Amino acid sequence: MKSVLGFLFGIFLSLLLVLWIGESPLFVLEVLYRSAFGSKYDLGLTLFYATNLAFTGLSVAVAFKAGLFNIGAEGQLHFAAILTAWVGMTFSQLPMGLALPLAFMASTGFGFLYGLVPGLLKAYRGSHEVIVTMMMNFIAAGVASYLTLNVLKNPNSQNPETSPVSPGFFSPERDLTQQFFEGAPVNYTLWIAIGIAVLVYFFLSKTTAGYKLRAAGLNAASARFSGIDSRKVQMLAMGFAGALAGFVALNEITGSAGKYRIGFSADYGFVGIAVALMARNHPLGILISAFLFGALQKGAADLDFETELITRDFARIIQGIVILSVTAFYFIDFKKLIQKWRSK
Amino acid sequence: MTGLPWLDELISLVLATLRSATPLIFAALGGFFSERSGTVQISLEGQMLMGALTGAVIALKTGNPYLGFICGGLAGVFVTLVFAVFSLKLRMDQIVLGTGLNILAMGLAPFVTKVFFDSTGSTPSLPAESRFTSEPMFLLFALIPLLLWWFAKTKSSLYVQFAGENPTILSSLGKSVLKIRLYSLMTCGLLAGFGGASLSLFLASAYSPNMTAGRGFIALAALIFGKWKPGPTIAACLFFAFIDSLQVQLQGSGLPVQFIQILPYLVTVVALAGFFGRSRAPAAIGKPLEESK
Numbered sequence: 106m107k108s109v110l111g112f113l114f115g116i117f118l119s120l121l122l123v124l125w126i127g128e129s130p131l132f133v134l135e136v137l138y139r140s141a142f143g144s145k146y147d148l149g150l151t152l153f154y155a156t157n158l159a160f161t162g163l164s165v166a167v168a169f170k171a172g173l174f175n176i177g178a179e180g181q182l183h184f185a186a187i188l189t190a191w192v193g194m195t196f197s198q199l200p201m202g203l204a205l206p207l208a209f210m211a212s213t214g215f216g217f218l219y220g221l222v223p224g225l226l227k228a229y230r231g232s233h234e235v236i237v238t239m240m241m242n243f244i245a246a247g248v249a250s251y252l253t254l255n256v257l258k259n260p261n262s263q264n265p266e267t268s269p270v271s272p273g274f275f276s277p278e279r280d281l282t283q284q285f286f287e288g289a290p291v292n293y294t295l296w297i298a299i300g301i302a303v304l305v306y307f308f309l310s311k312t313t314a315g316y317k318l319r320a321a322g323l324n325a326a327s328a329r330f331s332g333i334d335s336r337k338v339q340m341l342a343m344g345f346a347g348a349l350a351g352f353v354a355l356n357e358i359t360g361s362a363g364k365y366r367i368g369f370s371a372d373y374g375f376v377g378i379a380v381a382l383m384a385r386n387h388p389l390g391i392l393i394s395a396f397l398f399g400a401l402q403k404g405a406a407d408l409d410f411e412t413e414l415i416t417r418d419f420a421r422i423i424q425g426i427v428i429l430s431v432t433a434f435y436f437i438d439f440k441k442l443i444q445k446w447r448s449k
Numbered sequence: 450m451t452g453l454p455w456l457d458e459l460i461s462l463v464l465a466t467l468r469s470a471t472p473l474i475f476a477a478l479g480g481f482f483s484e485r486s487g488t489v490q491i492s493l494e495g496q497m498l499m500g501a502l503t504g505a506v507i508a509l510k511t512g513n514p515y516l517g518f519i520c521g522g523l524a525g526v527f528v529t530l531v532f533a534v535f536s537l538k539l540r541m542d543q544i545v546l547g548t549g550l551n552i553l554a555m556g557l558a559p560f561v562t563k564v565f566f567d568s569t570g571s572t573p574s575l576p577a578e579s580r581f582t583s584e585p586m587f588l589l590f591a592l593i594p595l596l597l598w599w600f601a602k603t604k605s606s607l608y609v610q611f612a613g614e615n616p617t618i619l620s621s622l623g624k625s626v627l628k629i630r631l632y633s634l635m636t637c638g639l640l641a642g643f644g645g646a647s648l649s650l651f652l653a654s655a656y657s658p659n660m661t662a663g664r665g666f667i668a669l670a671a672l673i674f675g676k677w678k679p680g681p682t683i684a685a686c687l688f689f690a691f692i693d694s695l696q697v698q699l700q701g702s703g704l705p706v707q708f709i710q711i712l713p714y715l716v717t718v719v720a721l722a723g724f725f726g727r728s729r730a731p732a733a734i735g736k737p738l739e740e741s742k
Contacts, residue, residue: 126564174544176491232721233730235544236673239491240714240721243663247711255705378548416569418559425553428545429535436539 108383111431112397118430119423126414136411137404147403149289153361154371155392155399156291157353159298161377162395163305164220164349166386168234170309171342172322177223177238178350179374180245185216185351187249189358190365191257193270204273205359212354219245220347224340234343242374253367265367275363283360292360297352299392305349306388318342350374371402372421379428398424462694468652470690471586472497475644476668477675477682478596479525479637484677486633487613487626488536489735491547493641494665495554496525500645502558505572505656506565512579518646525642528554529634537627537634540737551665559658570658572649580654585647593683600679609633613731641665670717677731689713 120130141151161178168175192211199207223241226232250265257267269275277283283292309315320328321335321342328335353373362369380398384390405420476493483490503524508517528550535541559570566572600606608629611619616626648664649656667689675682696709 122560176544176548226718226722230722232718232723235489235491236669237718237721239666240670240718243666243714244711244718247707247714251705251707372552375548375552378545379552382545414563416559416563418556418570421552421556422560423556425549425551425556428549428552429531432541432545432549433535433539436541 107434108385108394108431111434112383112427114434115423115427115430118426119419122422123415128412128414133408133412133415136408137400140404140407141400144287145285146287146289149283149286149291151396151399151403152286152295153289153291153356153399154402155396156295156298156356157370157373158376158380158398158402159302159392159395160352160356161350161373162380162384162391163302163388164346164374165377165381166384166388166391167305167309167318167349168342168346169381169386170322171318171339172325173224173227173339173343173346174235175220175238175343175346175350176235176375176378177220177241178346178377179370179372180238180242181216181219181347181350182353182370182374183242183249184219184245185212185347186354186357186369187252187257187267187365188215189351189354190267190270191252193274193358193363194257194268197271197273199271199273201273201276201279204271208274208359209355212351212358213348214351216351216354217344217348220350221340221344224343227343228336228340249365250367253365257365259364267365269364270358274359277361277363280360290361292356294352294356294360297355298395301349301352302388302392309388350377376402376424379424379431382428383431462691462698465694466687466691467586468690469693470687471589472644472648472652472664473668473671473686473690474589474593474683475585475647476641476665477671477686478592478679479640479644480669480672481637481677481679481682482609482633482640483529483637484672484734485613485731486609486630487616487731487733487736488532488630488634488637489543489547490637491544491669492528492532492550492554492665493637493668494661494663495547495551496528496638496641497645497648497661497665497668498554498558498659499524499528500642501649501660502561502572502645502656503642504646505575505649506561508575508579508650509572512576514575514579514581514584514650517579517650518581518585518643521646521650522639522642525638525640525645526635527638528642529638532638533631533634536737537630543735555659558656562656572656574655575650581647581651583651585643585651588643597679610731613733616733641668644668667713670713673730674717674720 120133123130123133140147142148164178165175189208189212193208196207223234223237226237227234253265253267259266259268280292282295309319317333317338320333321338325335357369376398380391380394383394401423402420406417408415408419409417476497480490480493500521504517504521507520508514532546532550535546536543562568562570562572608619608624612626612629619626645661648660653660671685671689672682675685692709692712696706699709
């Protein structure tokens with residue numbers, strides 16, 4: 106409840122900013138609404154962003170439940186995406202029935218590995234995962250840009266992107282979800298995102314492994330006393346978080362683009378932090394908050410065309426303000442405030 | 450100029466290193482204040498960005514680079530004041546906060562240029578008389594010995610260190626940890642803002658989109674690589690700036706440019722893994738203050 110209030114307050118503050126530069130807040134709200142729900146295509150685009158944000162939000166949340174901060178989702182998804190694109194270009198003869206499971210394994214597997222590195226360093230060398238994942242974001246960007254421009258470059262394109270993957274990996278004309286949304290980039294991975302969120306929910310709340318993960322997150326030392334190897338648990342949780350971020354690669358390579366494009370990610374990894382924060386790391390809540398942030402992302406792109414002064418970067422302003430106001434609402438103790446006010 | 454080509458090349462390499470080290474050192478020293486006083490600081494990038502933007506805007510409007518530079522520093526202070534309200538008063542998680550402020554700064558910069566200059570992300574370029582030729586560098590040269598002396602010899606530097614290592618002792622001495630962390634944060638913002646302003650007023654001649662390009666994170670990397678000590682941190686900045694300047698020299702040598710770009714991050718990860726001796730963060734870093742009466 107508090108997070109919804111925080112979200113609304115954040116939007117309200119952003120609209121004040123709109124008012125200040127002389128645009129109409131009501132018009133902005135109308136554009137935001139229309140661009141998210143106006144047509145099937147618009148909704149499809151919003152759902153496409155939401156799919157990616159659900160994956161990164163889950164990634165952040167799982168790490169958080171294990172007491173870790175994964176700000177490396179951005180790096181993990183880039184690393185997974187470039188290598189999944191490479192797999193898709195290399196195994197060009199595979200039929201769809203084999204290609205898609207392979208792409209699934211590649212995107213989550215490479216994401217897992219890239220997440221495992223900070224987990225390993227945290228568990229056995231005591232390195233702080235925040236700094237390591239942050240540095241690894243830049244390393245992934247560098248590696249991906251090298252591979253894209255020097256090794257896997259598309260010779261027929263002026264854009265910084267790899268060659269397309271083979272049709273077994275990417276054939277949008279057979280994607281019923283995409284058809285339904287009139288060609289919007291949303292695709293079958295939307296249903297995977299929903300399924301994974303449910304699975305993560307059951308994993309965390311109903312399984313022994315999930316219980317161990319949460320125990321290690323709540324108090325690593327006392328978890329160790331009760332026989333849980335918290336170091337190993339945290340390490341694997343980080344890998345797990347990386348695998349979840351890797352799903353974004355599955356969406357991009359096999360669902361929407363069919364190739365790796367430099368800069369394809371609209372900061373999904375970082376916005377995922379806001380998504381998880383607003384849902385208080387609840388896997389099912391993340392689906393809802395991913396949808397709200399997806400709508401903002403889509404809406405801001407439309408504001409770029411429809412207003413004079415607002416550019417697509419406005420999404421970032423709203424995201425930043427919402428992060429601040431949502432957490433402020435958590436930390437402000439309203440009961441205390443009301444009591445204070447009454448006693449005066 | 451000396452008649453010896455290799456010497457010319459060396460001198461130009463050294464000068465290029467010093468130039469590109471200037472914003473890094475400013476920001477890393479800012480991060481030093483914040484982290485040593487117990488606040489995890491990942492929003493250096495946002496502070497630099499605001500400093501660079503404000504510096505360029507004020508220098509453009511007034512024609513005075515000094516005023517621009519100072520306002521750039523104040524813009525950094527403003528960011529850290531917001532940081533302080535949320536982290537010290539509301540005891541919000543500092544990493545979430547840092548990420549949020551970075552995202553906000555990245556959104557605000559193009560917004561401001563659009564509103565003021567009707568351009569998508571950059572300011573018009575500055576005329577020669579309203580930008581610097583070398584002044585920020587000399588300011589930094591003057592500042593470094595002063596800071597090293599302050600760190601080694603003064604009581605107030607001990608207070609800052611205790612705020613980050615063992616705040617309870619400090620409060621039992623009757624000092625306010627909150628105040629010390631607040632002042633350290635403001636110093637951090639000032640220095641990081643200066644770093645940003647020296648980017649737009651000294652290294653370049655305008656504000657351009659996302660001009661910090663990860664320098665705030667490199668500065669943080671230098672701070673960690675330098676084990677949270679001022680001397681080694683400055684040395685790490687110089688090292689990273691040297692790598693950056695080599696980039697130009699190494700073009701066409703077959704070594705991929707991306708490799709040079711990721712080198713600072715790579716060595717930081719290796720350093721964090723403890724392969725260059727242990728680097729230990731301040732003990733109380735990131736922990737919010739206990740509720741005080």
